[in-house]
Amino acid sequence: MNHSYNRSLAGASQLPILALGLILLATGCATMHEPLPPEAQPPENYAQHKEIGNLTIGVQPMTQKPEIEKFFNVNLLESGIVPIWLVAENRDPSASFIIAKENVFVLNDATGETNTLGNKQMATGKVVAGAVITVIGAGGLLEFVGLKLTSDASVIQHNFYDKEYYSTTLDPGGKTQGFIYLQLPKSAPPSGLYRLEAKVKNTSTDEVTPFDFELNLNATTR
Amino acid sequence: MKNHNHLKHLPRVAILMGMLTLAGCVIEPPTTLYTGYPSRSKIPLKVALNITDELCESKDTSKTIAIGAAVASNACVLARSTFTDVMEITNGKPVPSMVDAILTTKVAYFNRTTGASASGEFIIAIKLEWTLSKPDGNIIWVDTISAQGSGSGHTSPNGMLQNALFLELSKSQSTMYSSRAIRQFTKRKYPDVAIADPPLPIGVITDPKVMKLCAALGSSDRGKVQNALTSLRKPEYSAAVPEILPLLLNADDHVIRDACRTLAVIANKDVIPYIEPLLKDKRSAVRKDAQKAIDKLRAKL
Numbered sequence: 202m203n204h205s206y207n208r209s210l211a212g213a214s215q216l217p218i219l220a221l222g223l224i225l226l227a228t229g230c231a232t233m234h235e236p237l238p239p240e241a242q243p244p245e246n247y248a249q250h251k252e253i254g255n256l257t258i259g260v261q262p263m264t265q266k267p268e269i270e271k272f273f274n275v276n277l278l279e280s281g282i283v284p285i286w287l288v289a290e291n292r293d294p295s296a297s298f299i300i301a302k303e304n305v306f307v308l309n310d311a312t313g314e315t316n317t318l319g320n321k322q323m324a325t326g327k328v329v330a331g332a333v334i335t336v337i338g339a340g341g342l343l344e345f346v347g348l349k350l351t352s353d354a355s356v357i358q359h360n361f362y363d364k365e366y367y368s369t370t371l372d373p374g375g376k377t378q379g380f381i382y383l384q385l386p387k388s389a390p391p392s393g394l395y396r397l398e399a400k401v402k403n404t405s406t407d408e409v410t411p412f413d414f415e416l417n418l419n420a421t422t423r
Numbered sequence: 424m425k426n427h428n429h430l431k432h433l434p435r436v437a438i439l440m441g442m443l444t445l446a447g448c449v450i451e452p453p454t455t456l457y458t459g460y461p462s463r464s465k466i467p468l469k470v471a472l473n474i475t476d477e478l479c480e481s482k483d484t485s486k487t488i489a490i491g492a493a494v495a496s497n498a499c500v501l502a503r504s505t506f507t508d509v510m511e512i513t514n515g516k517p518v519p520s521m522v523d524a525i526l527t528t529k530v531a532y533f534n535r536t537t538g539a540s541a542s543g544e545f546i547i548a549i550k551l552e553w554t555l556s557k558p559d560g561n562i563i564w565v566d567t568i569s570a571q572g573s574g575s576g577h578t579s580p581n582g583m584l585q586n587a588l589f590l591e592l593s594k595s596q597s598t599m600y601s602s603r604a605i606r607q608f609t610k611r612k613y614p615d616v617a618i619a620d621p622p623l624p625i626g627v628i629t630d631p632k633v634m635k636l637c638a639a640l641g642s643s644d645r646g647k648v649q650n651a652l653t654s655l656r657k658p659e660y661s662a663a664v665p666e667i668l669p670l671l672l673n674a675d676d677h678v679i680r681d682a683c684r685t686l687a688v689i690a691n692k693d694v695i696p697y698i699e700p701l702l703k704d705k706r707s708a709v710r711k712d713a714q715k716a717i718d719k720l721r722a723k724l
Contacts, residue, residue: 232543
C-alpha cells in the first residue's frame with residue numbers, strides 16, 4: 202500500500218516535468234534570435250573616417266561590453282576578440298571601388314606586427330582580417346568563446362559570421378558595412394594602438410589607395 | 424521502486440528523443456539546377472568559369488552538408504545566363520588565350536542553426552563570393568552575396584537549403600548583371616559593341632527593419648512570408664527587390680501573387696522580365712496579378 206502510494210506520488214510528481222519537457226519541445230520561444238546589426242550611419246558620422254576620391258570609409262572599434270552583447274549575444278572581449286565596425290560609401294558618379302576582405306587588415310602601430318597569431322602571417326608583420334576569422338572559424342568560434350554546441354551557440358556562431366565584413370565592389374552610390382574581427386590575446390585586456398588599413402582599388406584606373414585608421418584600444422572595457 | 428526509476432528518466436528520454444529527431448536527418452543539396460534567371464540580353468564577354476577543387480569540396484561549418492558540387496553545377500547555368508560566351512576551366516588552368524575574364528566563386532560562409540525546440544527557428548545560411556578577374560589576375564569585380572532559408576524542426580531541411588541556394592543564385596546573377604564595374608570593363612574591351620543599359624542600381628539593405636523582413640522571406644512558413652511581403656510594400660524599401668524576385672518561382676500561388684503586388688510598389692521596370700513568364704502561368708489568379716504588376720511598373724516609366 203505504502204509502495205503503491207509512493208509509486209503514484211512519484212509518477213504524479215514527474216508529470217509536470219514531463220509536461221514541461223514536451224512544452225519545451227513543442228514551442229519555439231526558447232530559440233535565440235539573431236540580433237539586428239548596428240544601423241549604418243553615413244561614414245563621416247564616425248569619429249574615424251576618411252574620404253579619398255569620393256569614397257568615404259568610417260570605422261569604429263566596439264569596446265564596450267553592453268554594446269558587444271547587444272549585437273553578438275556574448276561578450277567577445279572575454280575571448281580577446283574586438284569587433285571593428287566598418288562602413289563605406291561610394292559617392293563617385295562613375296567609378297567603382299573594390300574593397301576586398303583580404304585587403305583589410307590590422308597592424309600593431311608600435312611594432313608593425315600583430316601580437317595575435319602564431320603563424321607565418323605574423324612573421325610578415327601583417328595579419329589579414331579574414332585570416333583572423335579563418336583561425337577562429339570553420340566552427341572553431343564555439344570552442345574559442347567556450348560555448349558548447351547548443352541552439353543558442355549555433356545562433357551566436359551564425360550571427361558572428363553573418364555580420365562579418367565580406368569582399369564587395371561598390372558601384373556609384375553603393376554602400377557596404379560589416380565587422381572586422383581583431384583577435385588579441387585572451388589573457389590580457391585589449392589595449393594599445395593599432396592601425397587598420399584598407400587597400401581600395403578603383404576599377405576604372407586600377408589605382409590602389411590605402412585608407413589608414415588609428416585604433417586606440419586603451420579605453421577598452423571587459 | 425523500479426517503476427519509480429523509469430518515470431524519473433522519462434522526461435530526459437522524451438527530450439533526448441526530440442533532439443535526435445531534430446538532429447538526425449541528413450541534409451542534401453538540391454539536385455535540380457536553378458533556371459529562374461530572366462531572359463534578357465547578355466553581357467558580351469568571353470568568360471572562363473573557373474571551377475576549383477576548393478569550391479567542389481565546400482561544406483558547412485560542421486562539415487556535414489556538402490554544398491560545393493551543387494554550387495559548381497549551378498555556377499555554369501548562372502554564368503551562361505549572364506555572359507555571351509562561357510567555357511569551363513578547372514583550378515584556374517588552362518586559361519584560354521581568347522577569354523576576356525575569369526569568373527571564380529567560392530563558398531565564403533555556409534552554416535545552419537538549430538532551434539531550441541521543434542517549433543523554434545532553424546536557419547540555413549549561405550554566402551558566395553564571386554570574383555571576375557582579367558586573365559593576368561587583376562580583379563575587375565568581386566562581391567559576396569548572402570541568402571538564407573528558414574523554417575522549423577518540422578520543415579524539410581532539404582527544402583530550406585534549396586530555398587537558400589536558389590535565392591543565393593538569383594541574387595548573385597542579379598548583382599553580377601547589374602554591376603557597373605563589369606559593364607565598364609566590357610565597354611572598354613569592346614567599345615564598338617552595343618551593350619544594353621544595366622538595371623538601375625539596387626541599394627544595399629542597411630535598415631535593420633528591412634533586413635529582418637527580408638530574412639523572413641526565406642521562411643518555409645507561408646504566413647510569415649506573406650506578412651513580410653506586405654510589410655515591405657513601401658517605396659522606400661526598394662533595396663529589398665533582389666530578395667523578393669526568387670519568390671516569383673515559389674510553388675505557392677499566394678506567395679507569388681503577394682510578391683507581384685510588392686514588386687509593383689517598390690521595384691522599377693527592370694524587374695518586368697522576371698514577372699513576364701508568369702503571364703503564361705496555368706493559374707489564372709497568378710496571371711492576373713502578374714499583369715497588374717507589369718502594368719503598374721510600366722506606368723512608372
